Amino acid sequence: MNKTRAIQASVVLVVAIACWLIFSPDSPEMPEVPLGVEHAVTITYTGSELAVKPYRFGVPVNLRIAEVTEIDGVRTYDIRYMLNTGGEFDITEYLGTKDGTVLSDLPQFKVFGLDQLSQNMDQRVEAIEEMGIDIWPYYYQTMGAIVAAWIVWFLLLVFWGRKKPELLEESVAVETFYDVLQSFLIQIEDGSIDDKGKAQFEMLVIHWWRDQLGYADLDMHDVMHKIGSDATSGSAFQVVEQWLHNPKASVSVDELLESLRPFSVRPEPAVS
Numbered sequence: 001m002n003k004t005r006a007i008q009a010s011v012v013l014v015v016a017i018a019c020w021l022i023f024s025p026d027s028p029e030m031p032e033v034p035l036g037v038e039h040a041v042t043i044t045y046t047g048s049e050l051a052v053k054p055y056r057f058g059v060p061v062n063l064r065i066a067e068v069t070e071i072d073g074v075r076t077y078d079i080r081y082m083l084n085t086g087g088e089f090d091i092t093e094y095l096g097t098k099d100g101t102v103l104s105d106l107p108q109f110k111v112f113g114l115d116q117l118s119q120n121m122d123q124r125v126e127a128i129e130e131m132g133i134d135i136w137p138y139y140y141q142t143m144g145a146i147v148a149a150w151i152v153w154f155l156l157l158v159f160w161g162r163k164k165p166e167l168l169e170e171s172v173a174v175e176t177f178y179d180v181l182q183s184f185l186i187q188i189e190d191g192s193i194d195d196k197g198k199a200q201f202e203m204l205v206i207h208w209w210r211d212q213l214g215y216a217d218l219d220m221h222d223v224m225h226k227i228g229s230d231a232t233s234g235s236a237f238q239v240v241e242q243w244l245h246n247p248k249a250s251v252s253v254d255e256l257l258e259s260l261r262p263f264s265v266r267p268e269p270a271v272s
Contacts, residue, residue: 030088030110030111030112031111031112032111032112032113032114033083033111033112033113033114034113034114035082035083035084035085035086035113035114035115036082036083036084037082038080038081039080039081039082039111040066040078040079040081041079041081041091041109042076042078042079043076043077043079043092043106043109044074044075044076044077045074045075045077045106046073046074046075047097047101047103047105047106048097048098048099048101049068049075049098049099050065050075050077050095050096050097050098050103051065051095051096051097051098051221052064052065052094052095052096052221053094053095053096055219059084059094060083060084060085060089060113061081061082061083061084061089061091061094062081062082062084063079063080063081063091063094063095064079064080064081064220064221065077065078065079065080065221066078066079066080066245067241067245067246078245078246079091079095081111083111085113085115086112086113086114086115087112087113087115088110088111088112088113089110089111089112089113090109090110091109091110091111092106092107092108092109176266177204177208178264178265178266180204181204181205181208181260181263181264182264184197184200184201184204185257185260185264188201188253188256188257189253189257191253198244202240202244205236205237205240205260205263206223206224206227206237208263209227209230209233209237210223213226213230213232213233215227224237228241235259236259236260236262236263239251239255239256239259239260240256240259240260243255243256
C-alpha cells in the first residue's frame with residue numbers, strides 16, 4: 001500500500017513539474033543594443049509627469065523624451081536613448097518627475113550595451129609599437145626646405161609683376177538658415193532625405209526657433225516645451241515632430257511644407 005502511494009506521489013510531482021515548465025511565462029530577454037545608436041522604448045505611466053534627469057558629463061546613457069501623448073489621464077512617453085559605454089543599464093534610472101516626486105513604482109527597463117572595442121588602450125599602444133618605422137636622418141630638414149621653396153614660389157607666382165587691383169566692394173556669400181532650410185525642404189519634397197538628414201533638419205529648426213524666441217539659456221527639454229507652446233512656432237513645431245516621430249499621425253509632406261513656408265522666406269532688409 002505504501003509503495004502504491006509513493007508511486008502515485010511521484011507521478012503527481014512529475015506532472016506538476018512538467019506543467020510548470022510548459023506553462024510558466026518566459027522571462028523577457030534583455031535587449032542588446034550597439035553603442036552610439038539611438039533606440040526607442042514606449043513607457044505608459046499614470047503617475048506624475050516624467051522628465052529626463054539633468055544631464056551630467058560622462059553619463060553612460062543619453063536620454064530624451066521625443067513625444068508625450070495623454071488619453072484619459074494616462075500618459076504615453078516615446079523615450080529615445082543612446083548608450084555611450086558597454087554594460088548593463090536600467091533606462092528608467094535616468095528618468096525623474098517634473099514635480100520632484102520620487103519614482104518608486106516605475107518598472108525597470110534594462111538594456112545591455114555591446115562594446116565592440118575589446119582591446120584596451122595598452123594593447124593598442126603595444127600593437128603600434130611593434131611596427132618598426134625608420135625615418136631618414138635628414139627627412140625633416142629636406143621636407144622643411146621643400147615647403148619653404150614652395151611658399152616662395154607661390155608668393156612670386158601670385159604677386160610678382162602684378163598690378164595692384166582696385167579696391168572693390170566685397171560680396172561674400174554666407175550660407176544662412178534660410179539657405180539650409182530651403183535645401184532640406186527640397187529634399188523632403190522630392191523624397192530624397194534620409195534618416196541622417198531628418199535628424200539634421202530637426203536640429204536646424206529647433207535651434208533656430210530657440211535662438212529667435214530667446215530660449216537659448218534653457219536646457220533642451222524646456223526649450224522644446226517652450227517652442228511647442230509658443231504662438232509663433234507651436235503649430236509648425238508640432239507638425240515637424242509628428243512627421244518625424246509619429247508615422248501614425250499621417251502628416252503629409254504637403255502639410256509639413258506648408259507649415260514651414262512662413263519660416264523659409266528670408267526677411268527683407270530694413271530700409272533706413
